[in-house]
Amino acid sequence: xxxxxxxxxxxxxxxxxxxxxxxxxxxxxxxxxxxxxxxxxxxxxxxxxxxxxxxxxxxxxxxxxxxxxxxxxxxxxxxxxxxxxxxxxxxxxxxxxxxxxxxxxxxxxxxxxxxxxxxxxxxxxxxxxxxxxxxxxxxxxxxxxxxxxxxxxxxxxxxxxxxxxxxxxxxxxxxxxxxxxxxxxxxxxxxxxxxxxxxxxxxxxxxxxxxxxxxxxxxxxxxxxxxxxxxxxxxxxxxxxxxxxxxxxxxxxxxxxxxxxxxxxxxxxxxxxxxxxxxxxxxxxxxxxxxxxxxxxxxxxxxxxxxxxxxxxxxxxxxxxxxxxxxxxxxxxxxxxxxxxxxxxxxxxxxxxxxxxxxxxxxxxxxxxxxxxxxxxxxxxxxx
Ligand code: SF4
Ligand code: SF4
Numbered sequence: 001x002x003x004x005x006x007x008x009x010x011x012x013x014x015x016x017x018x019x020x021x022x023x024x025x026x027x028x029x030x031x032x033x034x035x036x037x038x039x040x041x042x043x044x045x046x047x048x049x050x051x052x053x054x055x056x057x058x059x060x061x062x063x064x065x066x067x068x069x070x071x072x073x074x075x076x077x078x079x080x081x082x083x084x085x086x087x088x089x090x091x092x093x094x095x096x097x098x099x100x101x102x103x104x105x106x107x108x109x110x111x112x113x114x115x116x117x118x119x120x121x122x123x124x125x126x127x128x129x130x131x132x133x134x135x136x137x138x139x140x141x142x143x144x145x146x147x148x149x150x151x152x153x154x155x156x157x158x159x160x161x162x163x164x165x166x167x168x169x170x171x172x173x174x175x176x177x178x179x180x181x182x183x184x185x186x187x188x189x190x191x192x193x194x195x196x197x198x199x200x201x202x203x204x205x206x207x208x209x210x211x212x213x214x215x216x217x218x219x220x221x222x223x224x225x226x227x228x229x230x231x232x233x234x235x236x237x238x239x240x241x242x243x244x245x246x247x248x249x250x251x252x253x254x255x256x257x258x259x260x261x262x263x264x265x266x267x268x269x270x271x272x273x274x275x276x277x278x279x280x281x282x283x284x285x286x287x288x289x290x291x292x293x294x295x296x297x298x299x300x301x302x303x304x305x306x307x308x309x310x311x312x313x314x315x316x317x318x319x320x321x322x323x324x325x326x327x328x329x330x331x332x333x334x335x336x337x338x339x340x341x342x343x344x345x346x347x348x349x350x351x352x353x354x355x356x357x358x359x360x361x362x363x364x365x366x367x368x369x370x371x372x373x374x375x376x377x378x379x380x381x382x383x384x
Pocket of ligand 1: 326370371
């Protein structure tokens with residue numbers, strides 16, 4: 001099995017749409033399906049929260065729409081949607097706030113809220129943990145899926161990108177509920193790979209255009225980390241290969257990212273660099289111009305968990321800690337905690353119940369004020 005990935009340099013924000021078109025054109029011959037014959041093309045950006053930095057940039061949506069228009073696709077056949085992390089917000093709320101909704105209106109693209117239809121219950125054959133999921137009807141119905149992830153660090157999953165972006169196919173609060181199937185970083189990696197395996201099996205016609213123009217890194221990702229310009233656009237049809245290339249550019253070992261490691265072990269795509277042909281900018285050039293990607297460290301945690309049968313892991317496992325000076329007492333974190341591990345009363349600070357906490361960091365991911373940080377449980381972890 002082999003695949004092709006294009007890498008394009010883009011030095012400014014305004015150049016993104018042209019770079020996106022250029023990246024798609026480079027791999028055009030490898031796309032085995034015909035966009036012009038489809039009645040239902042779904043664009044799936046990352047619409048995590050109403051913070052622009054946490055979402056796919058507008059230029060990526062504009063670039064894909066321009067490409068589709070140029071090859072003769074009717075915009076009546078094109079849909080765009082996502083399900084944000086916050087259960088009480090719709091994709092359209094986020095899209096309106098960051099400007100993607102306006103782009104859809106301008107071009108006649110149909111915006112679809114993943115929560116507006118009853119989700120479809122699907123079995124996942126061969127799943128390790130997530131044996132069945134509820135998938136947004138818009139995803140189930142589409143015959144071409146265009147994935148538009150943005151590379152970001154992730155407190156629990158280490159990074160979010162091409163594979164992790166599909167977590168949004170699960171509507172609303174169900175996402176947080178499914179976190180309960182993977183209570184450690186390794187287990188959650190298996191859950192993410194299970195979810196991706198449904199995509200691989202059920203959605204054969206896929207294209208990914210990957211936002212590496214400005215990435216998010218550091219310990220507060222994916223909701224509010226530090227932004228860094230990488231000036232790159234990637235395109236391809238194999239998400240595992242795309243994530244591996246993105247990590248290689250950022251000098252991060254794929255085996256240190258649980259869902260990527262699991263995806264490689266389960267052959268959910270092209271899992272080694274030897275079988276990936278790079279078009280456009282070479283991988284070496286891309287690496288040379290790019291600083292190291294700063295992600296939260298999971299390696300030591302995983303190692304200790306493996307070595308000590310989870311005893312050491314209890315001590316170093318991370319739990320959320322409130323930064324009171326930043327907290328605006330909105331209660332968003334409590335509403336999205338899948339383990340009901342946060343007590344909240346109006347006009348008070350949230351209280352984290354460490355014994356109930358499964359360290360999923362949905363709370364930190366969705367806090368608009370970046371008022372939640374991770375810290376180790378310490379020796380008290382023994383008694384949790
Ligand atoms: S921690 Fe964040 S989400 Fe929770 S109440 Fe404070 S500001 Fe709101
Ligand atoms: S308190 Fe935060 S990290 Fe703990 S279970 Fe709830 S959402 Fe997850």
